[in-house]
Amino acid sequence: MQTGWIGLGKLGAPMARHLARHLVAEGHSLLALDRDPGRLAAVPGAEAAGLDRVAACRVAACRVVITSLPDDASLGAVALGTEGLLARMTRDGVLVETSTVSPQTSAALREAADARGVLYLAAPVSGSTATAEAAALTLFCSGPEAALERARPLLSTFARAIHAVGEAEEARFLKLAINHFVGSTAQIAAEALTLARKGGVAWETILAVLGSSVAASPLVAYKLDPLRRRDFAPAFSIAQMLKDMSLAVAAGEAAGVAMPVAALVRDLYAEQDGTDLRDLDFFAALLAAERRAGLGEPA
Incomplete structure (x- = not known):
């Protein structure tokens, strides 16, 4: 069973590293994608997905996909539109979005996910690079309870505290x-x-x-x-x-x-x-x- 990850920046890389270590130990794998291929070396155990259409489809086919992106524009470009992540994800898949973005962009993702039959969890992280390296981040989560329960074992590999705060954009x-x-x-x-x-x-x-x-x-x-x-x-x-x-x-x-x-x-x-x-x-x-x-x- 593969989990997908998109975005390996200052926080995303250590988060993905903790998750990859856990998944490999459990006999699973992490499929990672970043616009800078050089960043993939920072996540031992993860499988590089590349940057082409085939790679995007492979990530979207994962049962759970986690994104860690720098801003609203980057998130919208990756996740929305006819060629975006949500348009490719399978019904009943889970998208966990950990970035700090506006409630409006998050609501647009939720609407697109609902239309596709995807469970969407807004899960912005709170912490620094040091707390990310220590797997001690805090997550604020809002969305369907089923999405959080499926994602929780993955999120707990890099989060010290996970707070369920609502079903819409409360986390944002x-x-x-x-x-x-x-x-x-x-x-x-x-x-x-x-x-x-x-x-x-x-x-x-x-x-x-x-x-x-x-x-x-x-x-x-x-x-x-x-x-x-x-x-x-x-x-x-x-x-x-x-x-x-x-x-x-x-x-x-x-x-x-x-x-x-x-x-x-x-x-x-x-x-x-x-x-x-x-x-x-x-x-x-x-x-x-x-x-x-x-x-x-x-x-």
């Missing part, structure tokens, strides 16, 4: 809400920590107090060591957070929810995206705040 709204919290936290932290530095507080003291204060959280705790080392290697980049904050603002507008804070945070990321910070971790918002305040690296 929840993922964007969580990312709003996370993205906004980084901008608030950048401004607050810069204020403390400008007031003469030593960097080590700032971080020590922050880690033991009421402002501490799992996110802050996770970022303390990189901040201490001034390491902004991207677990999730400024550019990626700009995309997600833009999705959150758009989702709020479509749902009739005022999002003034999200809009401000989005605009801050848009400003930073136009600089050399674009491909650094989203907590590099701190560097932007320090530059505005005329601060260099701490002593």
